[in-house]
Amino acid sequence: MKPSQYQQLYQDELLTSVIPFWLGKSGDETYGGYFTCLDTEGTVFDTDKFVWLQGRQVWCFAMLYNQVEQKQEWLDFAIQGAEFLKKHGRDEDGNWYFSLTQQGDPLIQPYNIFSDCFAAMAFGQLHLATGNAEYATIAQETFANILRRQSDPKGLYNKAFPGTRPLKNFALPMILTNLVLQLEHLIEPSVLEETIDAGIHAVMEEFYRPELGLILENITLEGEFSDSFEGRLINPGHGLESMWFIMDLAERRGDQALIRKATDLTLSLLEYGWDQQYGGIFYFLDVKGQPPLQLEWDQKLWWVHIETLISLLKGYLHTGDERCWEWFEKVHAYTWSHFPDPTHGEWFGYLNRQGDVLLPLKGGKWKGCFHIPRGLYQCWKTLEAIAQKKSATPLLQD
């Protein structure tokens, strides 16, 4: 298939399957916010509200309004979620709870800094859409709080005994490389540049191990390998997702060498993480080939696959490396034959190793309206750029 044909597929899936699913099924008209625990048909099977997913869905509809079309319905849907979060989401110190009841009462304490990250993303994007200064303030205050907490993100809830085996985790620096561009219009240029520098350094110098061609999930404070369950852990999808964040930063800076490096790393992570036997990308692996702690290690997850498609396409767009296109077609074929549900819309999230649906749900505690629509949008736009580049460069035309 040609890039322009793939482009149409991603665009249609976003606009005719995924967005209508969430718009039609997830709104809580009684208390505001969104239901995310939706079964195959989209029926609500649990009413708890997880702040990660509330924030991500606000972000998603605000982004669609800003980037795709200024539909009032999309904006209203984002605003009602943001108002629910604004009213119920934070404790007295401005930390975001992990989860709330349907009514908005706090259920789980603010132990998880990613609740804050996705809230900041949401209010930043919604400020772009509305110009509402209050949303800007919430995004700014939350971002400042994240930076303040970043050296000890778990705080009180950290179960590690101090000093015995302190480790740095990949997730926060990785998310910051994406979040910072989302908030570009709201933060001081010097903070912006410092955060970008620190993020690129962490991802590409500290957690990336050139001798392995892989990204580790946890390293020592000195940046060394830790021969422990945490230190040996590889989450291929995490690394693969981070590569398009890095490519976006590199593109912004015109850093071709960094794009090349992120593209190479995309390919080596994918070769490592691909299941030769059943296809798809493993969820977790142990870098020394030992049994990982995670019992779900061999499962195939929606976000891992869609994020990989984005990185492959961005790598192809920027470098023209044909290996990216070959891998894109292979991962696309696996992904589209396993995850989407053409009957009821949206995508399944969790497959077993063999590729069968493990949980018959479209959303839950961790899967909401985020990776699939964001990924479809990113693939659509990147394929569009690839198609334009090819038509402007006839020798490359397919």
Added chain:
Amino acid sequence: MKPSQYQQLYQDELLTSVIPFWLGKSGDETYGGYFTCLDTEGTVFDTDKFVWLQGRQVWCFAMLYNQVEQKQEWLDFAIQGAEFLKKHGRDEDGNWYFSLTQQGDPLIQPYNIFSDCFAAMAFGQLHLATGNAEYATIAQETFANILRRQSDPKGLYNKAFPGTRPLKNFALPMILTNLVLQLEHLIEPSVLEETIDAGIHAVMEEFYRPELGLILENITLEGEFSDSFEGRLINPGHGLESMWFIMDLAERRGDQALIRKATDLTLSLLEYGWDQQYGGIFYFLDVKGQPPLQLEWDQKLWWVHIETLISLLKGYLHTGDERCWEWFEKVHAYTWSHFPDPTHGEWFGYLNRQGDVLLPLKGGKWKGCFHIPRGLYQCWKTLEAIAQKKSATPLLQD
């Protein structure tokens, strides 16, 4: 097969496969204690020491010494583990850490009260073997600490917001019904009887739901069903394991009605938890048939199956209910054709839904020297009693 033939199988597996495996592979001759992260061959793949598993292994070898044969080698092996725990296992307040490095430095804080439960079990059993008063004191102090913490076992590490949806969890009352008999020789008779009463009440009146024939993992403080992920959770193996704890208490009290009730519940839990498609018992289910949170829900775990065999045999011994024997033969056939490793000894722990080995290990963070040897011993002795009963009652002879 006759009960006496099964008996021989369980006895031989314990004495010629499982015990030699741990005795030969798991001792840390440098720092004391045990390695539990052992791969298929029994090679150490991680050196962290998890206090649950250290305590459980001390208990296991002390129990074997007390119950099977007074082998000095077994006692020495238990003592060296207990000395490691005594030296390194507790914080200043006598709470047991969750994990330690190989050398004994604390890694993970004492957030988990089951570390204390298994330490108390270990030192109680080892006191029986040695008469060492220091071991008795550690067991008694730890048990008192558990009772003190039981209304708020997670303490500081509880992430639930106070008051919104307080739930009671099944695990601690369940473990206490077993622990209390292990410590019978060390605790005040009044505390013993009160703890037994409270345990039976919790398991058989509060968490057991007669309308479902099932045991819930979490209920409200008022003993009601909570329609939430936690409230809907069923862990069939947990319920099945608890039934032989209850039968042991009922036998001690001569309470035939309670034995009958626990036997019926064993059968209904098993019918509910059995995978009709692939065989084996599911790890987690949602009582309303919704997708559970646990991605590992459909896996088949070693402890679930061996604990079920014990409850079925005890139910059969005490009631003569032939359904117990039929189910025993069915679960036995599944268990013995999937978990044991005749090549390298011991049993695999984690199978996928289809029954293939998911993690090629004999021990890890959660699997150690405990359920398999305890279960083999319990089945052996129960089968022996069944065989004796049959030979004393010729009409029942098989």
